[in-house]
Amino acid sequence: MSFPEDFLWGAATSAFQYEGANLEDGKGWTVADERCQAKSQIQADSSVASDGYHHLEEDVKLMKELGLKSYRFSISWARIFPDGEGEINNAGVIYYQRLIDLLNENHIEPIVTLLHFDIPWALIEKYEGFVSRKCIDAFEKYCRTCFELFGDKVKYWLTINEQNVMVMMADMLGLKKDDPKLNLKFVQCNYHMYLASAKAVIACHEMCPDALIGPCVSYPTLYAETCHPDDVALAYDMQDIMAFAPMETYVNGTIDPIVMNKWIKDKTVPEILENDETILKAGVADYLGVNWYCTQTIGTTSKNGSFNIGVEIDIKKNPFLEYGHWDWSYDPKALKMALKECYARFRKPIMICENGWSEIEEIRDGKIHDSKRIEYLHDHIEQMEKAIDEGVNLIGYQHWSFIDILSSSQGFDKRYGLIFVDRDNFNIKECQRIKKDSFYYYQTIIKNNGLGEENGKQ
Template sequence: MSFPKEFLWGAATSAFQYEGAYLEDGKGWTVADERCKAKRDIQADSSVASDGYHHLEQDVSLMKELGLKSYRFSISWARIYPDGEGTINSEGVAYYKKLIDLLVENHIEPVVTLLHFDIPWALVEKYEGFVSRRCIDLYDNYCRTCFKLFGNKVNYWLTINEQNVMVMMHDMLGLKKDDPQLSKKLVQCDYNMYLASAKAIITCHKMYPNAHIGPCVSYPTFYPETCHPDDVALAYDIQDMMAFAPMETYVYGTINPMVMNKWIKEDTVPNILEEDDSILKEGTADYLGVNWYCTQTVSATSRNGSFNIGIDVDIKKNPYLEYGQWNWSYDPRALKMALKECYVRFKKPIMICENGWSELEELCDGKVHDIKRVQYLHDHIEQMQKALDEGVNLIGYQHWSFVDILSSSQGFDKRYGLIFVDRDNFNIKECQRIKKDSFYYYRNVIENNGL
């Protein structure tokens, strides 16, 4: 089976990793900016990033040259509402309107993420962010504004990027590590973000019934190190809790009973109101956005049957796999397995929203020969086609990333782009765009619809 004619071949970025201009034209400070600022002495921050804010026309021209059918990007909440609430920032609106207009004019489908790790910092200072239910309503108001401003030209929306990762990392939510109530606050944020996502979906369906909207979930695949029952059970439990339990809430509007049992045992049950059940059930996803990169191999080191994730888990290197510079495995066959398992469980269309290979890279005679990324693309696209052959409803592929972008953990050392951005951590230069070998390979893939 070939890829469908309407398949959304795309590439992706996120606002804080790509735009820069972090306090320009009225934009407010965000949690992502705060996290980057804390690492400013050792790597690049979000102040310039890939300077996408000032390379808008050039980058869309490159997208057209690449042949993209879609482009996944995020709107920065703080560029629309600098304080997360209050007065709309007209200059921020103008930037995203220009971007979306350029995409549509060039027949590139916008795929818009409404929140990608960058909660407005003012909401953290005022309400502790999503610890407070007030943030649910403010997020709904922000989403309503985006739908009103851009909904006539956007058919695909994503509510929250990798909520399942955010709730494992206190600083992504603006919370303090030494807070004695941290565990309970993390759970409350998790629950409140489910409600926020559901309310955004309800609002979108009312305003634009033909639009498609869903979450974006981090979806790693876990292997047991051995066939020891403890290892097998651990791998199953981690994947179930980390990926499938969140998907269940997004798709069915229910909290997984294993998750609720965990909250009860740990005395972290969030504040739940009577009307929440109907909100979750009404605000269910039209499709699933999944971010899938690699597999992880785990071992229950204690062998005591107690799987306290994050404490008793050992991440092991799989001797049958190749690893990159940041110890991420190269395992394309697992992508087909992951897509099949996700589709069989939830029967929802799937869009791969992130998938890519990172390298330390530099220019060589004005070029970047990223042979490994070309191989990665080839092998993973081949597995996508096999998943389609076996019945998976896969609607799009957003390669991570379009250009080299800021990594919040490794700055500009860790490069994923199809296009090289000529800067490093501390020498910004002019952020010149240089097409890598993978750009030309992916262009050929798109021209031939994956064949």
């Protein structure tokens, strides 16, 4: 069976990590800008990032040379509406129109994420962001504007990137970590973002009937540290709460009973209005976007809680796995398992929206030899092919990332790209683009529509 002929071989970035120009041409300040600025004394911020805003034509030419069938990127809400609502910023519209036109001219399918960690800061100041239902209304207006402006040229949309991660981190929501009502606000934001996503889906179906739209969920496969029933039960429950419960809401339009019972137990039940159930049911996803990188091994043997979800767990290193510089595991066989699990549960087409390997890299003799990324690509694509052969409806793969981008946690030390950006945390230089060895490897994979007989590990 292998990969279908129309498989969307792609790569991905997000606005705040790639574009730079964070206050240029009328763009407003965002939560992502605020988070990056808070760390600007120790790493790069979003002011320049990969300088994609000023390298647009060059980068699309590189996409074409790579052979991309698709490119996943995000629209910065604050580049369209600097205050999150109100007047449209025409310069922002022109930028994204140019990007989408260039992609279509080069036969690269645009895959557009509507919100990727960058809520407009003005909405935080006015409403506390998604704590308020007014932010849902602002998001719906923004989405409808995007569908009106770009809907005739975009077939694939994603609503919110990794909501399930955002609602565990105060600074991603623009909230204060010492707020005594923080846990309640986490839940309220989570619930309101489900409604916002559903309203985006409803609007897309209404305005762009030929388009497909879905969420983008972070899905780290969890292993139990031991076969002790407590560890096994913890891994099972945590995977349900962190990944499958959000998918349930997006795909079936219902709040998972496990989540609702937890809200009741924790006395954090959000405000639920009479028409909400109808909105959630009407705004179900056409496909499921999944961000999958690695596995995590968890146990109950100590109290070093690493997830802010009211459960104390301990993340362990798996002695059977290799780990990278930032302690992310190398576990390609688990990708097939994850894809099969998602498809068995939800029976929706799946698009891998992020998957990649990060390294500390430097130029040697004008080149970047990233053999580990090549190995990562080979081994994970091999498992994708096996998942398809076993019946999973996998429609695309967006490698993270197309080009080196700003990591909000590690600046420009942490590189994921197929293309090197010649800058570091504090010396911006010219942001020259240099193709890595993995660029050429992935180019061959796309040309062969998979690994092919001769495209083994290099």
